[in-house]
Amino acid sequence: MRGPGGKYSCSFIGTNYELEDGPELTALEKLIEDHGYYPYRAEPGELEARKAAGTLDELFLRLMRQRLEGWLTLADERLRPIGKRLFFMLGNDDPPPWPSCWTERPGARTTRARSSGSTTTTR
Numbered sequence: 001m002r003g004p005g006g007k008y009s010c011s012f013i014g015t016n017y018e019l020e021d022g023p024e025l026t027a028l029e030k031l032i033e034d035h036g037y038y039p040y041r042a043e044p045g046e047l048e049a050r051k052a053a054g055t056l057d058e059l060f061l062r063l064m065r066q067r068l069e070g071w072l073t074l075a076d077e078r079l080r081p082i083g084k085r086l087f088f089m090l091g092n093d094d095p096p097p098w099p100s101c102w103t104e105r106p107g108a109r110t111t112r113a114r115s116s117g118s119t120t121t122t123r
Contacts, residue, residue, distance in 0.1 A: 001042045001043075001047070002041065002042065002044060003018070006020065008021070008025055010028075012028070038060065038063040069101055072105065
């Protein structure tokens with residue numbers, strides 16, 4: 001969260017950070033991402049306001065979707081040129097609107113698995 005003087009502060013894995021915008025903050029965000037979390041630069045009071053308005057989950061889903069779309073783009077850039085397809089499917093805890101992340105992409109095809117009834121998408 002951005003604090004007085006424009007520095008961002010957070011606590012991550014037992015360490016408190018207070019950093020200015022720049023390479024160190026970018027490196028911390030990368031560390032947070034590499035641990036499977038979603039860094040977000042919030043303005044003072046923003047997260048509390050979102051929580052009160054009931055929009056904190058929307059922010060989290062947006063960050064999750066951005067990460068997924070980034071992975072799908074990377075997979076497409078690396079696999080398409082060598083003629084490889086990507087197979088993937090939703091987990092039981094994935095949000096329902098997510099199929100549009102990949103079904104709207106060129107070359108996407110959705111199929112249903114015969115034994116489980118689950119949906120698999122190929123690219």
